Amino acid sequence: MKKLISYIKISLNWIFFVSRRFAKVDRKGSSLVTTILATLGICFGVMTLITVISVMNGFQHSFIDVIMEISSYHVRVTTEEPAFEEHCKNNSLVRSVTPFYEAQSLMTGPAGKESASMIKAVPEDVREKDEGFKKYVNMVSGSFDLSDDCIVLGTELSRRIGARIGSRVNLYALSGGNDVDLFSSDRVFTVTGIFHTGYGDINSSFAFINLSGGKKYFGKDSRLVYGVKLFDENDCDKFISKIKKEFQSLECESWKSYNRSFFGALQVEKNMLMFLVFLIFLVVAINIFNGMRRMVYERREEISVLSAFGARGFEIKSIFVMQGFMTGFFGAVPGMFLGILITLNMDSVFMLLSKASYYASLLAVMLTNPGNVDYVMENPMFLLYASIPPRIFWGEVAMITLFGIFSSLIAAFFASRTVLKLTIAQIMRDE
Numbered sequence: 001m002k003k004l005i006s007y008i009k010i011s012l013n014w015i016f017f018v019s020r021r022f023a024k025v026d027r028k029g030s031s032l033v034t035t036i037l038a039t040l041g042i043c044f045g046v047m048t049l050i051t052v053i054s055v056m057n058g059f060q061h062s063f064i065d066v067i068m069e070i071s072s073y074h075v076r077v078t079t080e081e082p083a084f085e086e087h088c089k090n091n092s093l094v095r096s097v098t099p100f101y102e103a104q105s106l107m108t109g110p111a112g113k114e115s116a117s118m119i120k121a122v123p124e125d126v127r128e129k130d131e132g133f134k135k136y137v138n139m140v141s142g143s144f145d146l147s148d149d150c151i152v153l154g155t156e157l158s159r160r161i162g163a164r165i166g167s168r169v170n171l172y173a174l175s176g177g178n179d180v181d182l183f184s185s186d187r188v189f190t191v192t193g194i195f196h197t198g199y200g201d202i203n204s205s206f207a208f209i210n211l212s213g214g215k216k217y218f219g220k221d222s223r224l225v226y227g228v229k230l231f232d233e234n235d236c237d238k239f240i241s242k243i244k245k246e247f248q249s250l251e252c253e254s255w256k257s258y259n260r261s262f263f264g265a266l267q268v269e270k271n272m273l274m275f276l277v278f279l280i281f282l283v284v285a286i287n288i289f290n291g292m293r294r295m296v297y298e299r300r301e302e303i304s305v306l307s308a309f310g311a312r313g314f315e316i317k318s319i320f321v322m323q324g325f326m327t328g329f330f331g332a333v334p335g336m337f338l339g340i341l342i343t344l345n346m347d348s349v350f351m352l353l354s355k356a357s358y359y360a361s362l363l364a365v366m367l368t369n370p371g372n373v374d375y376v377m378e379n380p381m382f383l384l385y386a387s388i389p390p391r392i393f394w395g396e397v398a399m400i401t402l403f404g405i406f407s408s409l410i411a412a413f414f415a416s417r418t419v420l421k422l423t424i425a426q427i428m429r430d431e
Contacts, residue, residue: 021202033140035327038291038408041284042331043338045183047405048280050339051390052273055346058390060266064400066199066257067387069132072099072205074236075225078249080224087246088228093239096130098122098227106173107207118205119171122146123213131413140191141165146210151214153198158206167191174217186219198388230407277398281404285411288327292320317416324412325405332404336397343390380424406409 017031068074089099101121124146127134137144142165143307144152153163163169171187189209197203214222220302236254243250256263342349358378365376 001291003213016292035173035291036052036152038288038327039331040285041280041287042328042404043335043407045280045284046332046335047339047342049274049278050336050392051342051346053270053396054343054392055072056270056273056391057396058346058388059394060270061391062198062388063267064263066136066197066202067234067259067262068135068255069203069229070197070199072157072255073232073249074233074255075228076253076258077226077228077250078252079226079247081247081250082191084226084243084247084250086228087243091239091242093230093232093235093242094313095229095231097207098126098130098133099211099224099230100227101211101222101224103214103218103222104175105160105171107157108161108170108172110167110169111162113161114172115157115160116205117207118208119174119209119214121211124210130229136197137195138197139193140196142191144195144208145192145206146213147192148210148213149189150192150194150209152193152208153191154203154206157193158191159206160193160204163191164192165191171217173335179181189267225363278403281407285407288324288408289415291414292324317413320416321409321412324415325409328408331408332364332401335404339400340397343392346390347386352388360380 023282027088085097085099088094103119103138105115105117105119106114111331123129127137127144140151140155146152150415153169161169161281168188168190170185171189172182172185173182174187214368228239233255240254244252289383357376358376362373362376365372
């Protein structure tokens, strides 16, 4: 065993030594440009992919968090068991549980303007009991007052129907049971608050009333649903299996299935973006492959000398593989740090882009139509992008960095296979 370890150590030492010697000579020869371009390609590829994926994670999870905290919850449970809510309060997996009714409606405002809406009947003290709900439902006007016949509207919904604080709105058309009139002008509520979230669909369609109002207006056939939030959203399957053992007559749906189409679309978008950026690594790997093949050909004299001194084929092959590894390592690691640095300062980057876009537009207008200079303004979307913090998932960062290293390593491995096809006699004869 000791002899094997000693042999491996000696082999690695001379492989490292020869690889470094080759690299020093290459820095002065024709391989310099190829090596630099390959290293920079991996560096910028890793940097770009980390930055883009982190920014996309920030956008996606800002929507996902709002949806799960306000709309879908982690688990939606429909049951008539009165002990279910108490059971959830004593469950170590559960962060909060909220009973609610919901129904679709066509809402009319004071001036007769109409808009489709989702009416959600929740407890009056939901903001006190559910920290997640309070965090994402930000009141921009009035208060979250759900007294009898009071309603709280999303910002875009209130704008569409022309409602303000104190306005009276009517749930003109309402989905419900057989005992509920489809159309009615008697379902009148007073607007006591207007809220805003980070997700536009909720702002444009959601409205909240109290539980007693939901039970009164939604009809006897409306079913009480419990929105359960867990400390870890990935424990939803574990929670469902537990409560199904305790309560037989209940229906459960996790956030994964409830939002399947929306989350699936986000995942496809993210995968396609990763695929497009990964093409950068493919181009760099091909560049490394071609550069390594040329290097093997240029080193045929050295290869013959090493073979004459007893070096084995896989050991000579390891010299070039080591060079490919170093190219990937010195490209991927700096790219990782640059990507993290840019991601952490993404708000400044968006503000810089906003200024650059503004001054470019200003210069173009001044050259073509100076009379319209006063109408040139900064793009407000950059301010919106800057307000959404990116999210770095360290597992993804590690995967991207390792992919950058291994793309170079694999390219060098396949390029070095030509070493085994050369013999000392062939090389000496050619020379």
